[in-house]
Amino acid sequence: MARFTLPRDIYHGKGALEALKSFEGKRAIICTGGGSMKRGGFLQKVEDYLKEAGMEIELFEGIEPDPSVETVMKGAEVMQKFQPDWIVAIGGGSPIDAAKAMWIKYEYPDTTFEDMCKVFGLPKLRTKAKFCAISSTSGTATEVTAFSIITDYQKGIKYPIADFEITPDVAIVDPELAHTMPKKLVAHTGMDAMTHAIEAYVSTANCAYTDPLAIHAIEMIMNTLVKSYNEDMEARDAMHDAQCLAGMAFSNALLGIVHSMAHKTGAAFADLGAHIIHGAANAMYLPKVIAFNAKDPVAKQRYGVIADYMHLGGSNDDEKVKLLIDYLRKMNDDLNIPHSINHYGPDGLPAEQGFVPEDVFLERLHDIAANAILDACTGSNPRQPSQEEMEKLLKCCYYDTEVDF
Ligand SMILES: NC(=O)c1ccc[n+]([C@@H]2O[C@H](COP(=O)([O-])OP(=O)(O)OC[C@H]3O[C@@H](n4cnc5c(N)ncnc54)[C@H](O)[C@@H]3O)[C@@H](O)[C@H]2O)c1
Numbered sequence: 001m002a003r004f005t006l007p008r009d010i011y012h013g014k015g016a017l018e019a020l021k022s023f024e025g026k027r028a029i030i031c032t033g034g035g036s037m038k039r040g041g042f043l044q045k046v047e048d049y050l051k052e053a054g055m056e057i058e059l060f061e062g063i064e065p066d067p068s069v070e071t072v073m074k075g076a077e078v079m080q081k082f083q084p085d086w087i088v089a090i091g092g093g094s095p096i097d098a099a100k101a102m103w104i105k106y107e108y109p110d111t112t113f114e115d116m117c118k119v120f121g122l123p124k125l126r127t128k129a130k131f132c133a134i135s136s137t138s139g140t141a142t143e144v145t146a147f148s149i150i151t152d153y154q155k156g157i158k159y160p161i162a163d164f165e166i167t168p169d170v171a172i173v174d175p176e177l178a179h180t181m182p183k184k185l186v187a188h189t190g191m192d193a194m195t196h197a198i199e200a201y202v203s204t205a206n207c208a209y210t211d212p213l214a215i216h217a218i219e220m221i222m223n224t225l226v227k228s229y230n231e232d233m234e235a236r237d238a239m240h241d242a243q244c245l246a247g248m249a250f251s252n253a254l255l256g257i258v259h260s261m262a263h264k265t266g267a268a269f270a271d272l273g274a275h276i277i278h279g280a281a282n283a284m285y286l287p288k289v290i291a292f293n294a295k296d297p298v299a300k301q302r303y304g305v306i307a308d309y310m311h312l313g314g315s316n317d318d319e320k321v322k323l324l325i326d327y328l329r330k331m332n333d334d335l336n337i338p339h340s341i342n343h344y345g346p347d348g349l350p351a352e353q354g355f356v357p358e359d360v361f362l363e364r365l366h367d368i369a370a371n372a373i374l375d376a377c378t379g380s381n382p383r384q385p386s387q388e389e390m391e392k393l394l395k396c397c398y399y400d401t402e403v404d405f
């Protein structure tokens, strides 16, 4: 038996934010990030609409990018005091993910972060509050997914919490929120979405329910991401929908080792003063992982189908896989994303000298590879890597060398 779960309601299109006016409840807590939603005037709109719906409001602001366990615990305490019956999270993946984890702790105060990380092991939520997610970036699709990514900074590791219990009740996909994104954010979050769609399509958990969403998302992202990056606002609107379709696919078909590697490298060098931003990590690793996975005959054939949908040409699956890899690398060039960690600058842009020195990378390689294999996303990857293979793959991602194993 398989399960396909999405939010009960997805409001989409310009002005979708107004759906908040029809919410029923007494108290809503609004969770958000560092200020982009306030500056854009969206936070005020959310407050106004919820007040119009007759609700008392509490604000929890300042959720940092790549949110920490500590922030989750702090937010849950505020919720305990305020006792909301709606949690409304607005912003990028970070504040929405943090709010999802706060929700678990609010409903079950004795739950530890370790308990939360037991894959598909959460108790029933919604005994105290329902959850609405409003995304302002076009990538994570956390507004429709069963995932939340929280970083344990003591360990330097990102942990996915995965359970359909945290699939939001309501998602609001209003493209106006994405208009204020700076170019780099468009690029990184857009390639995150592309990775979601491609990993979902070749995942071992793919099915007839998820395939159409994944393949259509790939086509839309191919046609709109670079245009959106170059400030075409119609394309940006389409990208906001495309990333959500990709999210509907991967929340149910799961992901693969591009994400395992991104989760385990993202904060692994945080002590050097920078992160490898989630979407940029995916963009760099995706072509390498496709080459690795294509040794599996079923995955190879499915990459061929993707290449066909993208009209890339090629007369057999080997050629199609190569054309797909070339196309994705060209997208990285067009979006000013580096191809490898050794050229990943501290600001996420291509640099002659990346911020991760070779000796530090090699010193940490064994542990990063071991952690990536244990990541929740590895199980649904079409090819299971050994420790040695994962280390080799990560080296290819560091040096931008060819994957021939
Ligand atoms: N839950 C999931 O299913 C899922 C999937 C993929 C990634 N993630 C996680 O999501 C996080 C990344 O989320 P993200 O890429 O959306 O970025 P983010 O939420 O970390 O935001 C990045 C920065 O962009 C700013 N920002 C957000 N929206 C903006 C806008 N419209 N205009 C201007 N600035 C804006 C934020 O203030 C922040 O400074 C990572 O922790 C990643 O691991 C979660």
Ligand SMILES: [Zn+2]
Pocket: 140, 192, 193, 196, 259, 278, 282
């Ligand atoms: Zn992702």
